[in-house]
Amino acid sequence: MKIICLHASSYNIALVDEGMRGINIEVDHVVDQQLLHLIQREESEQQYTYIHQKLQQLIAKKPDAILITCTNYIALLEQRPLISEVPLLMIDEMLFKQLPKTRQTLTVLFTNKQIVTGTLQRLRKFCPWVKQIEIMVIDNVFSWYLAGEITKHDARIYETLLSLGNGQLMAAQLSMSRAVERYNQQHQQLVIHPLEAIRKELSMFKNE
Template structure:
């Protein structure tokens, strides 16, 4: 199987969303980038950014290869939780867009989100922007532990890829399950390639 690692803003991608655009212009540019990636011969494209996912939602049916929207894999796990749940963020700027897509996803499946609460872990996202990843992971993990202790009856999921390492630390330490954007990815990949895979190898990853 062929593969290419394509990161938005990297040398492999032509300039696209580096200037202000209207929403329609942004959709056109995102679609152009998607077509460019597909032409490199990849077998599938994984979109990890919610903003790009929103722009490309209509392109899935038209694309000749699978376009996997990582946030939809998260949404699929969230709508299957029947009891109270917490969805955690560290970046306030991603909350509105993610929730808008989550509500649309749930409504299309006639699922209520009445028992879902959103929490933002304040004051830590700046750490990842400053390159202080180890401190970021530790502080997010500490915040998740505190929430689990304070609200033990609620399922907990992290909404951002940057939070996954923290979630794994807490899972290993406390023996609990924490949902997240990678929850359904391995299952999808194994079905797609027909064999065991590790961390999404051999699939193109487009990081917005």
């Protein structure tokens, strides 16, 4: 099986490769940082045109599926879907599948303010049983991630998790996964995060 992974940051490549270790899938990574700039300065119609053209280029390579890790892409596709003969795997849908059907308040952590609204709309669509949602944006650290200051970025997320304690927690962005995994391992917690969601979704392809 061959999957193309579409990212907005090259630093997500190592995370996905780590998540797919031991899984019998050929992965081709494509990084597209242009959309982040378009979102800040262009009209919506240009954004939709751009993302559809980019995905058509990837579809033409005839992979078995395309995994989209950029939540900005996903939010735009929610508004303007693309009909594709190649399955488009949305990382947030993988994440939402991990949420237990409980009425407990869910705290969702973000570092990128721009994706909060779109992610919440899709969360409510896919997980209607989640009634109480609290949002926490960890300010300033997403720019560190994009600049390659990964250690500094992960440390702030880890410190934030320490301050929250117990409760139903979910990290909304793949970039947060490394810090969340460290926290889960050291504190026997279960903070839901995208990297573990990828592992579970694709576990059927594990090597024997």
